[in-house]
Amino acid sequence: MIQIKPHGGKLISRTLTEQKQKNIIEQASEYQSVPISADLMKDVENIASGLFSPLEGFNCQEDYESILYNKRLSDGLPWTIPIVLDVENNDIKEGDDILLRNNDHLVAVMHVEERYGFDKRAHAEQVFGTNDDAHPGVAKTYSMKDTLLGGKIDLINESKTPYYKYALKPEETRSLFKEKGWERVVGFQTRNVAHLGHEYLQKSALSVVDGLFINPVIGKKKRGDFRDEVILESYEVLIDNYYPRDRVVLGIFQTEMRYAGPREAIFHAIVRKNYGCTHFIIGRDHAGVGTFYHPFAAQEIFKEFPDIGIEPMFFMSFFHCNKCGGITNDKVCPHNDRIDFSGTKMRQMIESGKRPPADSMRPEVADVILKSGKPFVE
CATH class of the missing domain: 3.40.50.620 (HUPs)
Structure with a gap:
């Protein structure tokens, strides 16, 4: 029986082994932490499970701009919605490993490859076709923080769902x-x-x-x-x-x-x-x-x-x-x-x-x- 191949040809898996999870949890105080919303937490989980294949983390700048203006990743593969992590202007540097948290829930470790700014108006116009903040997606874009972090993630803990x-x-x-x-x-x-x-x-x-x-x-x-x-x-x-x-x-x-x-x-x-x-x-x-x-x-x-x-x-x-x-x-x-x-x-x-x-x-x-x-x- 032949099944359709995942997008990009391979189903991504970005979940740490139990031992690696344990090691990071024990050393959590040594990492910088970034708070993330429940929506971003779900993005992380969807990346980790392969649902967002071929993404392995949050978009870096080259992919981000290609998605925005070409509706494709930088390698030409169709992809139309940027998956990005917005943060306050902090002292996180490229090359750092950071922890992503949703309240007290330790979600993932992120390997920061890039940090970059973005034009919120251009983002709104390209993704949603409008800059009118009556559109819920545009309103959310305008409320985003000014800096984006790009890089791979590794899931530590999956959140609970009643469903x-x-x-x-x-x-x-x-x-x-x-x-x-x-x-x-x-x-x-x-x-x-x-x-x-x-x-x-x-x-x-x-x-x-x-x-x-x-x-x-x-x-x-x-x-x-x-x-x-x-x-x-x-x-x-x-x-x-x-x-x-x-x-x-x-x-x-x-x-x-x-x-x-x-x-x-x-x-x-x-x-x-x-x-x-x-x-x-x-x-x-x-x-x-x-x-x-x-x-x-x-x-x-x-x-x-x-x-x-x-x-x-x-x-x-x-x-x-x-x-x-x-x-x-x-x-x-x-x-x-x-x-x-x-x-x-x-x-x-x-x-x-x-x-x-x-x-x-x-x-x-x-x-x-x-x-x-x-x-x-x-």
Whole structure:
């Protein structure tokens, strides 16, 4: 059985052996420490597990600038989102080994290869396509510290998650797909609970591959997005009641949403390639926010990356056609008697305690949302 190769050809592993972990912990007082956020801690863990292959650490300047202006690493490999560590202007020098900490949690040792400054406005304009701080990614960029450190990391301690049974690493998903005999696997990215439109997308894709990997983002999201536990529980009941269990795997991608639209769509595809997916679903307004991106910009960008190594599966508009009597799309349905899937309308109904109609959402999923009491990030 042939599996898709990781991005760059090799699955990276940057976790220290137990003995080396013990040695560093015992000598921790001899190192300079840098505090990092929970989001950066997850970046470190994703580098260490190979999920961000071929990265072995935070971007050095040559790679950073190449990502910004070419959407590729300096060696030409597709990569669209800078993975960087911003720090206060301190006395850390190139060549130093430092410890990365999240509060009292000792995360990793970093081998500092470079320290450099960066233009926050240029970063925002290139990554997010705008310098408007109404965009959450731009606002975060402007709040970053002024100095970036680049260099390899070695993970010391992995953080705990309440969703541990779904926290599958690339080595584990690849082994699982192989065990199931799946050669063609489609990945599905989401930060929402599932409505019938999402189910239609997933099952349409599943009809032409061996398996479906539903891979919601678990991590920081903007206000009004669904909470992590609600997303996961909604998918649990959906899979239990409406999916063939031997054709679907549910696993989480622990990271923050960056809302970088088309660039994030490429980044998401690369991550799913590292998980072992051969195909990746790109729907309308993938990783978008507000009206910052054209609804199908995330599909158009794939024309720039014929060498990405994973096959995108594009889906346009889909809806419930009253005349056809089910969910369909513009390619096969000639009618105008349709009900569009409006996330905004469904949110409004949920906020008022009303159940979305059965032609929009499965009742089991609606029950999960309504019983949670507070389904949205505040």
